Amino acid sequence: MRLTALDECGVPLYDSALGSIITTGFISVSWEHETEEGTEYTSENAWGDFCIQEKDAPRVKWLNLGMDFCEIDPETMVMVAGSLANFDTDGMVGTFFDENRNVNAFAAEVWTRATGQPCNASGEPYWGYFAAAYVRNGMIAGGGTVENGTMNMEMSGNGFGAAPDPSDNAVSAWGTGPYADSPTVNPWPVGAFRYIGITDVQPPVSSNGARAIVVATGATEVTGAEGTLTPTNAGPPLTIAGLSTVIASPLTEWAVGSYITLGDGSLAHWGGSAWVAGAS
Structure with missing residues (x-):
């Protein structure tokens, strides 16, 4: 199913x-x-026949x-x-x-x-x-x-x-x-x-x-705000463990306040060598 x-x-x-x-x-x-059920329509004549x-x-x-x-x-x-x-x-x-x-x-x-x-x-x-x-x-x-x-x-x-x-x-x-x-x-x-x-x-x-229906393969930093996911219409991984297959852009440590939101509502950011919980 x-x-x-x-x-x-x-x-x-x-x-x-x-x-x-x-x-x-x-x-x-x-x-x-x-x-x-469909509506019935009936009428009888004087002799009682339909x-x-x-x-x-x-x-x-x-x-x-x-x-x-x-x-x-x-x-x-x-x-x-x-x-x-x-x-x-x-x-x-x-x-x-x-x-x-x-x-x-x-x-x-x-x-x-x-x-x-x-x-x-x-x-x-x-x-x-x-x-x-x-x-x-x-x-x-x-x-x-x-x-x-x-x-x-x-x-x-x-x-x-x-x-x-x-x-x-x-x-x-x-x-x-x-x-x-x-x-x-x-x-x-x-x-x-x-x-x-x-x-x-x-x-x-x-x-x-x-x-997600379409699982994100990449995450791009928006400095000091929530980042964007690729491809278009991609959903975030459910937890930080699912970020292991998501490629960060840029690959340098993200600026203070940058983050992405995971499926469980928590935040994560790219720390320069690995994904880290919370906003940068």
Whole structure:
């Protein structure tokens, strides 16, 4: 399963360190259409026979999405249920829940092996691919029981039609997705809330927790202020340990007051030979 954080308008959160979660730690995912029955129109003549008997087609109001996890990172509860992250020096260790309304949105994609399908020209298997591009109202559906046994976590949400891109209402904010693989091939239509299909795009590798959709590879100093990340739309690493692959510019020690902000809200700067916690 791949979960992608969205803003309230359905746009992927490129600038978030919690933008993407790829996990094999789920048991099942359920998809159910919430429908409204069509209106009936009937009229009888004097003899009691129908002279009018019509019924509108039922309409789908939204998608009920259920997810049952056997292993779940705290980041998943933050992205899906809108809980409050709790960090220590090594990263996220838990999450707090309060009474506030969950304004988070997310997209969910699931791969499952397609049986009876030949491999593609590259010798790779085909997969069943299921997706919902705009899910809101995420919450924990089951309380979970602590006992001498397994403990699963049930989460749910409501899938709505893909939102239009704020800069171009003719296309959806999801498009073919924020990743380079594009399992749907063609862009996601505005208003479409669910996808079912076959793809030869292979399942992505588990991310072991959350990461940015586009992870920064470089950080440029802005003297005495917050620096910029590259490439465009890149998100910061979650913790200072993730900066090991980020190249600083310049490579000399940054000036007093210079810094970048990490995904856990802490600051870091380039000390001349290594990344150092806090502003310079």
